[in-house]
Amino acid sequence: MPNILLSCAGRRHYLAEYFVEAIGGAGRVVGTDMDPTAPALVACDRRRLVPAVAAPDYLERLIEVIAEEEIDMVFSLNDLELELLSRNRDAIEACTGATVYVAPEASMAIGADKWLTYQFALRHGIPTPATFLDVASAREAIGAGRCATPLIVKPRWGSASIGLVRVESADALEAAYQTCRNAVAGSALAVFGLDGAVMIQERIEGSEYGVDILYGRDEAFIGFAAKRKLTMRAGETDKAVTVEPARFRASVERITRNLPHRGNLDCDFLERDEELLLLEINPRFGGGYPFTHMAGANHVAILLADFAGRPLPPYGYGIDRTFAKYDCLTETPAHLA
Amino acid sequence: MPNILLSCAGRRHYLAEYFVEAIGGAGRVVGTDMDPTAPALVACDRRRLVPAVAAPDYLERLIEVIAEEEIDMVFSLNDLELELLSRNRDAIEACTGATVYVAPEASMAIGADKWLTYQFALRHGIPTPATFLDVASAREAIGAGRCATPLIVKPRWGSASIGLVRVESADALEAAYQTCRNAVAGSALAVFGLDGAVMIQERIEGSEYGVDILYGRDEAFIGFAAKRKLTMRAGETDKAVTVEPARFRASVERITRNLPHRGNLDCDFLERDEELLLLEINPRFGGGYPFTHMAGANHVAILLADFAGRPLPPYGYGIDRTFAKYDCLTETPAHLA
Numbered sequence: 001m002p003n004i005l006l007s008c009a010g011r012r013h014y015l016a017e018y019f020v021e022a023i024g025g026a027g028r029v030v031g032t033d034m035d036p037t038a039p040a041l042v043a044c045d046r047r048r049l050v051p052a053v054a055a056p057d058y059l060e061r062l063i064e065v066i067a068e069e070e071i072d073m074v075f076s077l078n079d080l081e082l083e084l085l086s087r088n089r090d091a092i093e094a095c096t097g098a099t100v101y102v103a104p105e106a107s108m109a110i111g112a113d114k115w116l117t118y119q120f121a122l123r124h125g126i127p128t129p130a131t132f133l134d135v136a137s138a139r140e141a142i143g144a145g146r147c148a149t150p151l152i153v154k155p156r157w158g159s160a161s162i163g164l165v166r167v168e169s170a171d172a173l174e175a176a177y178q179t180c181r182n183a184v185a186g187s188a189l190a191v192f193g194l195d196g197a198v199m200i201q202e203r204i205e206g207s208e209y210g211v212d213i214l215y216g217r218d219e220a221f222i223g224f225a226a227k228r229k230l231t232m233r234a235g236e237t238d239k240a241v242t243v244e245p246a247r248f249r250a251s252v253e254r255i256t257r258n259l260p261h262r263g264n265l266d267c268d269f270l271e272r273d274e275e276l277l278l279l280e281i282n283p284r285f286g287g288g289y290p291f292t293h294m295a296g297a298n299h300v301a302i303l304l305a306d307f308a309g310r311p312l313p314p315y316g317y318g319i320d321r322t323f324a325k326y327d328c329l330t331e332t333p334a335h336l337a
Numbered sequence: 338m339p340n341i342l343l344s345c346a347g348r349r350h351y352l353a354e355y356f357v358e359a360i361g362g363a364g365r366v367v368g369t370d371m372d373p374t375a376p377a378l379v380a381c382d383r384r385r386l387v388p389a390v391a392a393p394d395y396l397e398r399l400i401e402v403i404a405e406e407e408i409d410m411v412f413s414l415n416d417l418e419l420e421l422l423s424r425n426r427d428a429i430e431a432c433t434g435a436t437v438y439v440a441p442e443a444s445m446a447i448g449a450d451k452w453l454t455y456q457f458a459l460r461h462g463i464p465t466p467a468t469f470l471d472v473a474s475a476r477e478a479i480g481a482g483r484c485a486t487p488l489i490v491k492p493r494w495g496s497a498s499i500g501l502v503r504v505e506s507a508d509a510l511e512a513a514y515q516t517c518r519n520a521v522a523g524s525a526l527a528v529f530g531l532d533g534a535v536m537i538q539e540r541i542e543g544s545e546y547g548v549d550i551l552y553g554r555d556e557a558f559i560g561f562a563a564k565r566k567l568t569m570r571a572g573e574t575d576k577a578v579t580v581e582p583a584r585f586r587a588s589v590e591r592i593t594r595n596l597p598h599r600g601n602l603d604c605d606f607l608e609r610d611e612e613l614l615l616l617e618i619n620p621r622f623g624g625g626y627p628f629t630h631m632a633g634a635n636h637v638a639i640l641l642a643d644f645a646g647r648p649l650p651p652y653g654y655g656i657d658r659t660f661a662k663y664d665c666l667t668e669t670p671a672h673l674a
Binding site: 326 | 348350351374375376377567570571573576578624627628631657658659660661662663664665666667668669670671
């Protein structure tokens, strides 16, 4: 069995548990974080402290850990780190022999930049909410009937809810655009620049769905699971119910045929008039994965079989199963030895 | 052993577990919620669906549950319900024989209204940040050196972060006050009225502490535990480290001597120049209680002993112990039988 690295493990205690359980002691699960009190570290077999992802020696230190712990499979749970690993995927793999489960740079860019996500969906015939980078284009599209109100004005980069402004009609667009732009200028997102940093998008008021798409080591599609989100908390799915995959199949096929990736791809869809519109793509295990896992689609076990070249367990999950997150507590060390 | 009701149990799965463990099968833990997918219900021995707290027949239905389940001790985890139970504490107890662990109405008001919390602290010599209900008073106090900047402008009622505005100097106060007032007017807090609905308070930038104070059935003080909060998430303590109680003792004595209560009282303190300032009082088990519990101050077991008239276990907890919350998942029914 391989040795696993969960990099920037943070609060993803369940993911460490899933790997430890799937490996069954035949390999080890190593967690890293810059904070020794990260609860996911407690669930790992071994834990290593690393600098902040933005530190100049971060990559060097990470490669040291991969080598010293004889890691075979690397997973990152941090968006900033994912971009760093994507840019250096070949170099890390050449120098350590480990497989880095991160998307190629072009796929990473499509996930990180929500304007590129929109362009990707348009190009491949995946339904998606009408989206604009400036007020004039949005107004013109509304006038021509190519964009429905209400609207949402939001930053093009970043996944937090910084600067989100809800707009009921075209009249309020200009002010909302400026409010959002000012919020971006005053936030960490300002590093991306301010030109074209704000998006205007149709606001879809229907149900929200999370879809976990699984890709193997060779970037081939394996399977996917779909859930309707019931409640959110701290930006993550807090309660969800699994749903039939059929309605998502056409969009998932278009995504997987055109967006190479390795490991878990977390996608958000919104429903309008029975149509499912692609909203976001996160190329990693997200806060919705445990719902997929608990319903029976064990992406972790499948990834281990795929890595080892063993026959894959059949892909499937139970439909109409509701799960809810709740808080557990663990004692953590103030320092790591 | 008594039968316990955890009313509006919601996400407090750990609290249900603590009661089930402390009772050890000799009594039963019953949970209620309006939502059958509330994860805490899964940890209870029995679960009952109830209407929304605001429903006209809520109290009647709750009393039915208390009677049918032969409940001895009632705990509520919902602020709206706490006020209802406080107003009707004597009536519920007379008609069911159960003990309702809720504060008397006067104490409840001091917790719910942050202006009354401030007045309570002043009256009893408990350090607290300077607080004002209008811009003119705040400006005058700043000019006279009786109020330090920076400031925070916030709603007087409610515990969510609706309408919070950070202000660096007196110049920005008027605009911030109006922004907060508008946010209150557009929110559920508008039911409290808009006159005096906004507070201006010194903003304390030091460490934040949570203190759990335990009161018995007869409203007498039993003991308390103090924790320094390390991180927050979704408005709750996410990581904390236990600290020595000594620095909080004088304030806790003044609180318990003047604020009658039953059960757990959750208080927030902020540190400025080595001084600990009282910020908020929540007369219930809060999101910080599991840190107290895990460190060894088992308020649940003590409350059961106190209720039964047995000798109380000695009060104490481990100092300098760090705990972190993480997500667990449970399957929940879509409907209750």
